[in-house]
Amino acid sequence: MQELQNQINLQFHxxxxxxxxxxxxxxxxxxxxxxxxxxxxxxLTLNHEQRLQLYQIMAPDEVGDMFDTLEDDQIDMSKxxxxxxxxxxxxxxxxxxxDNAADFLEHLDKSEVxxxxxxxxxxxxxxxxxxxxxxxxxxxxxxxxDYVVMRQDLNVKEALDLLRKFAHTAETxxxxxxxxxxxxxxxxxxxxxxxxxxxxxxxxTIMTSNVISVFVDDDQEAVAQVFRDYQFVALPVVDHAHKLxxxxxxxxxxxxxxxxxxxxxxKLAGVDVxxxxxxxxKAASSRLPWLITLLFLGMITATLIAHxxxxxxxxxxxxxxxxxxxxxxxxxxxxxxxxAVRRLSLTNNKPQHLWGxxxxxxxxxxxxxxxxxxxxxxxxxxxxHSFVLxxxxxxxxxxAITVANLxxxxxxxxxxxxxxxxxxxxxxxxxTLSDLTSVLxxxxxxxxxxxxxxGM
Amino acid sequence: MQELQNQINLQFHxxxxxxxxxxxxxxxxxxxxxxxxxxxxxxLTLNHEQRLQLYQIMAPDEVGDMFDTLEDDQIDMSKxxxxxxxxxxxxxxxxxxxDNAADFLEHLDKSEVxxxxxxxxxxxxxxxxxxxxxxxxxxxxxxxxDYVVMRQDLNVKEALDLLRKFAHTAETxxxxxxxxxxxxxxxxxxxxxxxxxxxxxxxxTIMTSNVISVFVDDDQEAVAQVFRDYQFVALPVVDHAHKLxxxxxxxxxxxxxxxxxxxxxxKLAGVDVxxxxxxxxKAASSRLPWLITLLFLGMITATLIAHxxxxxxxxxxxxxxxxxxxxxxxxxxxxxxxxAVRRLSLTNNKPQHLWGxxxxxxxxxxxxxxxxxxxxxxxxxxxxHSFVLxxxxxxxxxxAITVANLxxxxxxxxxxxxxxxxxxxxxxxxxTLSDLTSVLxxxxxxxxxxxxxxGM
Numbered sequence: 001m002q003e004l005q006n007q008i009n010l011q012f013h014x015x016x017x018x019x020x021x022x023x024x025x026x027x028x029x030x031x032x033x034x035x036x037x038x039x040x041x042x043x044l045t046l047n048h049e050q051r052l053q054l055y056q057i058m059a060p061d062e063v064g065d066m067f068d069t070l071e072d073d074q075i076d077m078s079k080x081x082x083x084x085x086x087x088x089x090x091x092x093x094x095x096x097x098x099d100n101a102a103d104f105l106e107h108l109d110k111s112e113v114x115x116x117x118x119x120x121x122x123x124x125x126x127x128x129x130x131x132x133x134x135x136x137x138x139x140x141x142x143x144x145x146d147y148v149v150m151r152q153d154l155n156v157k158e159a160l161d162l163l164r165k166f167a168h169t170a171e172t173x174x175x176x177x178x179x180x181x182x183x184x185x186x187x188x189x190x191x192x193x194x195x196x197x198x199x200x201x202x203x204x205t206i207m208t209s210n211v212i213s214v215f216v217d218d219d220q221e222a223v224a225q226v227f228r229d230y231q232f233v234a235l236p237v238v239d240h241a242h243k244l245x246x247x248x249x250x251x252x253x254x255x256x257x258x259x260x261x262x263x264x265x266x267k268l269a270g271v272d273v274x275x276x277x278x279x280x281x282k283a284a285s286s287r288l289p290w291l292i293t294l295l296f297l298g299m300i301t302a303t304l305i306a307h308x309x310x311x312x313x314x315x316x317x318x319x320x321x322x323x324x325x326x327x328x329x330x331x332x333x334x335x336x337x338x339x340a341v342r343r344l345s346l347t348n349n350k351p352q353h354l355w356g357x358x359x360x361x362x363x364x365x366x367x368x369x370x371x372x373x374x375x376x377x378x379x380x381x382x383x384x385h386s387f388v389l390x391x392x393x394x395x396x397x398x399x400a401i402t403v404a405n406l407x408x409x410x411x412x413x414x415x416x417x418x419x420x421x422x423x424x425x426x427x428x429x430x431x432t433l434s435d436l437t438s439v440l441x442x443x444x445x446x447x448x449x450x451x452x453x454x455g456m
Numbered sequence: 457m458q459e460l461q462n463q464i465n466l467q468f469h470x471x472x473x474x475x476x477x478x479x480x481x482x483x484x485x486x487x488x489x490x491x492x493x494x495x496x497x498x499x500l501t502l503n504h505e506q507r508l509q510l511y512q513i514m515a516p517d518e519v520g521d522m523f524d525t526l527e528d529d530q531i532d533m534s535k536x537x538x539x540x541x542x543x544x545x546x547x548x549x550x551x552x553x554x555d556n557a558a559d560f561l562e563h564l565d566k567s568e569v570x571x572x573x574x575x576x577x578x579x580x581x582x583x584x585x586x587x588x589x590x591x592x593x594x595x596x597x598x599x600x601x602d603y604v605v606m607r608q609d610l611n612v613k614e615a616l617d618l619l620r621k622f623a624h625t626a627e628t629x630x631x632x633x634x635x636x637x638x639x640x641x642x643x644x645x646x647x648x649x650x651x652x653x654x655x656x657x658x659x660x661t662i663m664t665s666n667v668i669s670v671f672v673d674d675d676q677e678a679v680a681q682v683f684r685d686y687q688f689v690a691l692p693v694v695d696h697a698h699k700l701x702x703x704x705x706x707x708x709x710x711x712x713x714x715x716x717x718x719x720x721x722x723k724l725a726g727v728d729v730x731x732x733x734x735x736x737x738k739a740a741s742s743r744l745p746w747l748i749t750l751l752f753l754g755m756i757t758a759t760l761i762a763h764x765x766x767x768x769x770x771x772x773x774x775x776x777x778x779x780x781x782x783x784x785x786x787x788x789x790x791x792x793x794x795x796a797v798r799r800l801s802l803t804n805n806k807p808q809h810l811w812g813x814x815x816x817x818x819x820x821x822x823x824x825x826x827x828x829x830x831x832x833x834x835x836x837x838x839x840x841h842s843f844v845l846x847x848x849x850x851x852x853x854x855x856a857i858t859v860a861n862l863x864x865x866x867x868x869x870x871x872x873x874x875x876x877x878x879x880x881x882x883x884x885x886x887x888t889l890s891d892l893t894s895v896l897x898x899x900x901x902x903x904x905x906x907x908x909x910x911g912m
Binding site: 033034035037069163164167168173174191192195196210212227228229230231233250251253254255257258261262264265266268269270271273274279280281283284287288290291292294295298299301302305306309312313316317318319320321322323324326327328330331332334335336337338339341342343360361363364367368371372375376379427428431432435439 | 489490491493525619620623624629630647648651652666668683684685686687689706707709710711713714717718720721722724725726727729730735736737739740743744746747748750751754755757758761762765768769772773774775776777778779780782783784786787788790791792793794795797798799816817819820823824827828831832835883884887888891895
């Protein structure tokens with residue numbers, strides 16, 4: 001991989017030199033030999049002058065192909081478009097797949113958007129404007145309107161001829177969508193199926209009429225789940241009257257799966273893991289707010305312990321086990337949290353059968369608490385030659401684990417219930433919270449047995 | 457979603473009834489109307505007798521299409537195949553895409569595999585046997601050999617005619633792979649490109665000769681990264697002599713991305729989050745080993761605190777801040793761990809620029825420690841009317857956070873360096889380990905200032 005990276009860096013270096021020295025012809029040839037993705041990566045390495053030079057050499061649709069591979073968080077598109085001639089910029093946007101163009105326009109001021117759309121053919125501008133209305137986290141936000149749609153009374157040969165025409169503009173020609181006279185979606189056909197039927201066959205007789213589709217306002221995670229299950233390459237998006245609105249293609253879904261996974265992972269650790277390119281100062285300032293919040297939550301625990309200081313001064317042995325009990329309960333809580341968050345994300349954040357799940361987690365917590373508590377009871381009993389002390393630690397451990405386990409699944413479920421993302425309840429939050437309950441449980445149990453180990 | 461699920465359950469119930477009552481014709485019609493994925497989900501609900509009935513009604517290739525949608529962890533294929541007539545079972549396997557068939561055969565005894573392969577055409581059996589040699593986590597383990605390959609001197613019309621023939625067996629006909637007389641991979645062509653060229657054009661003149669491919673022993677994560685970057689639907693796999701060995705399709709890659717994400721998430725929490733269907737007892741027994749291990753690690757910390765019991769009995773106020781310091785350092789360590797694991801997974805587990813990254817994390821830790829330490833110093837100083845105590849807590853907090861932060865990134869890097877999965881270092885592990893270092897730092901600093909708060 002490292003070798004490949006060096007090759008690419010060398011290639012990019014040569015290309016920049018060609019730009020600087022205005023060898024337009026040589027640049028064009030080499031540039032077009034690269035894959036769109038590599039063109040995009042190359043573009044990200046250019047300075048302002050080099051980019052201006054590139055706009056001179058390449059046509060708008062060639063630049064559009066390249067922009068189709070870039071993400072909206074990699075590039076400040078408002079700045080980039082402003083560098084171009086207005087008509088050129090509008091042509092670039094119009095030549096892109098409209099879901100990608102919409103993702104970029106999302107970040108621009110309304111006046112800027114209007115300026116670019118004004119120079120496009122009316123129909124294209126309207127389609128783009130339509131896409132801008134959808135929430136980016138929904139099927140509508142992911143879909144493209146560059147798809148192939150056909151009437152159900154065409155035959156295979158007519159369909160193939162039409163597909164050939166669409167091949168330049170559609171985002172995929174491998175699925176086509178069949179509509180009736182009311183424009184209702186009535187079937188789908190893959191190019192592969194077209195290929196295996198007689199040229200005279202009528203679409204309505206060979207299409208799959210049991211159409212799997214998603215609604216325009218479905219959450220992107222639900223859309224990704226359908227792709228995973230059915231192994232589709234593209235999926236139609238309909239409104240609630242079952243009119244075809246667009247299609248989602250698999251490349252956009254891979255991004256969704258990736259982003260969602262990274263998001264869950266980040267939240268579990270209470271940190272944005274995508275900070276790799278930032279400076280230590282930036283990293284620190286993104287991690288601090290959460291840490292300081294938890295610090296103040298931890299202060300409540302400290303106040304609570306201070307409340308039991310009298311107990312502690314009489315039996316300092318109790319202090320020895322504070323971190324063992326809080327730590328173990330925190331670990332158990334983190335486990336049950338991760339299981340609950342994952343389960344909620346699989347059921348699309350709808351906490352169904354809430355009580356059943358909680359009961360299950362309660363039993364799991366009790367079993368874990370019982371075994372962990374017994375273990376520590378024996379260990380402490382032998383170590384400190386006091387099975388009463390062992391029993392206190394073991395009992396406290398068991399109760400603390402059961403509570404932390406329950407909190408770990410209850411809190412994300414409650415978050416989901418009141419409409420928050422359950423993943424906001426992070427591992428550090430659960431462990432800090434369970435420190436509090438664990439300390440409370442520990443010292444209350446210890447006070448009951450105070451007579452036994454005063455002065456230990 | 458719930459409504460859809462109810463509909464499907466009802467549908468499945470009706471189908472099972474048709475099987476039980478041996479209404480073969482009606483069953484066939486309804487069954488074939490479902491998508492392959494739904495057929496697979498239905499199959500999972502059947503009992504032994506119902507499955508036997510289904511094998512009577514459906515042809516082997518129809519059962520194969522359904523099995524193509526099932527994962528090897530959803531079904532005990534050894535048992536299922538043994539229910540069938542031997543020839544029928546062999547035909548089912550042969551009609552499946554060979555990457556999927558290989559995934560199932562992976563789990564069978566060698567003698568069973570040989571029995572099924574013996575009844576297949578020699579070439580098919582050899583291809584399947586070949587796939588069984590590859591590590592399941594590599595490109596070779598993901599690839600299929602059901603792809604379309606053509607000589608470079610064919611023209612577009614000949615290519616389209618050939619594709620038509622392959623349409624029944626190939627896993628995708630949307631990409632075709634072009635080879636020279638030595639069988640070396642020299643180019644790729646999408647069906648879309650074929651469609652937009654003249655029928656007389658020769659493949660070698662219109663193909664993309666800058667082929668992006670992966671090696672047969674490349675890790676599956678690296679393969680997934682290429683799909684993400686280039687937005688391919690299929691990708692050729694070559695050996696180190698650049699001979700084409702197979703192709704990986706996007707559906708298999710979605711699974712990889714999903715599995716890897718779930719794996720990282722599970723490891724961060726020290727639990728297998730995919731336990732949703734298990735009983736509380738099973739859940740407890742899968743979570744306990746890790747918890748008990750950490751419990752013993754935590755015992756070392758307890759022993760350490762016991763070592764300072766004298767100090768504690770003289771100044772019980774010190775006990776108040778144990779959980780605050782260990783907790784906050786643990787939270788900071790978890791953050792830096794998650795960032796490090798993610799960074800290592802992006803660079804494909806090769807810890808490059810190790811010292812630079814560690815230095816960066818050290819500075820980040822110092823900044824976080826400084827700010828958190830100052831905050832707690834002021835809070836404790838005001839609360840307890842003692843800025844000496846505040847300074848001790850603040851200083852200990854700063855040092856503990858810096859060390860935990862460094863450990864959070866150092867440990868996964870060391871794991872990667874010695875060839876382990878860096879994600880094995882989980883959040884609970886880092887917090888339990890940092891409890892130990894935090895306590896050590898805290899009491900050592902506290903002993904230095906003992907004179908100031910004896911008896912507090």
